Amino acid sequence: MNLTPLLDAPLPIRLHVVTVVPAFFLGTWLLLASRKGSPRHRLVGRLYLALMALTSLAAIFITSGVGPSITVGPLRFGWIHLFVPLTLHGVYGAFATLRNGDRRGHRNAMIGVYVGALIVAGGLTFIPGRLMWRVFFE
Numbered sequence: 001m002n003l004t005p006l007l008d009a010p011l012p013i014r015l016h017v018v019t020v021v022p023a024f025f026l027g028t029w030l031l032l033a034s035r036k037g038s039p040r041h042r043l044v045g046r047l048y049l050a051l052m053a054l055t056s057l058a059a060i061f062i063t064s065g066v067g068p069s070i071t072v073g074p075l076r077f078g079w080i081h082l083f084v085p086l087t088l089h090g091v092y093g094a095f096a097t098l099r100n101g102d103r104r105g106h107r108n109a110m111i112g113v114y115v116g117a118l119i120v121a122g123g124l125t126f127i128p129g130r131l132m133w134r135v136f137f138e
Helices: 011-032 039-060 079-099 103-124 131-137
Strands: 069-072 075-078
Touching (some): 011 039, 011 103, 075 079, 079 103
16 A cells, blocks of 8 residues: 555545545444434434535545546546535435435435445546555555
């Protein structure tokens, strides 16, 4: 493991990693080990969703360097940026469905955020040439 690429990365990337790593572990605990509906589950769930919202907002400022991109002002968006609105929609959906008493909708939103943002998008960061590939495999 070589942390130099991460330590040398721009602030949005470092913020993204600092928020997404604990979100991954909290989300895993929430889905697999927590007692649903308990005070601890609710507290950790709020923290998890806040971290996921922050990691999504930080991702907006990460310049895409792989594949085709769209430039908007100083920002350059690639295909992976599609996960930003999807994640934010899922975070909102997790709160909204629970507020409306829809436990099944809440569960689906939480699973969607976890799988889509952490497993799929997170997995894509390990494509050869991307930052996390360099951290773990170079």
